[in-house]
Amino acid sequence: MLDSTDRLILEALQANSRMTMKELGAHVHLTGQATATRVKKLEDLGIIEGYTVRVNEDKLGLPVHAMITIFTSSTFHDPYLMFLEEHLPYVRNNYKVSGDGCYVLECRFPSNQELNAFLDGLSKYVNYKLSLVIN
Structure with missing residues (x-):
């Protein structure tokens, strides 16, 4: 092809x-x-779907880059998904995955304090494992 x-x-x-x-x-x-x-x-052919730009989010004031593996205890994920809708400025991607966890959530935050507040709210709906992107 x-x-x-x-x-x-x-x-x-x-x-x-x-x-x-x-x-x-x-x-x-x-x-x-x-x-x-x-x-x-x-x-x-749909091979090229669109054109985009790469944004330097550090320069936008969002230096904290978090990858969060989400674990749900039920098959009803709506409360978690609604929480994400309320926090869209932080959410970059929410991938539904197989294997370890149910979702992998990619987020950017202006500070560790904002990340911590987000995680406090998130923990009301799901369990998670946090990884911070170093480079």
Whole structure:
């Protein structure tokens, strides 16, 4: 389905989705127009779903990066999910997983105090294991 040129295009766009088709074409040894046609095909196939930016959350004042494994005692998760809805500014991802735990929650906080307050509230609904991202 994908050839080596398509893979190079995807790799380049993942590194910098703002490059022009001409720049991308030079990178993969195609004309800008041929590159644009390939990118359009990748979009039409649903392989490229969208374009985004990487944000430096430390510079936004959110230096505490937490990965929290969630353990639930029942199959009714609505109270936990509603708690997350109330704390969306902190929540980056909530992955439903198999294996160790039911969810892996990725959050960013401005301070350890904010993290602690979040965990105090979270503990009313679930058990958890906290890991802090070092780098």
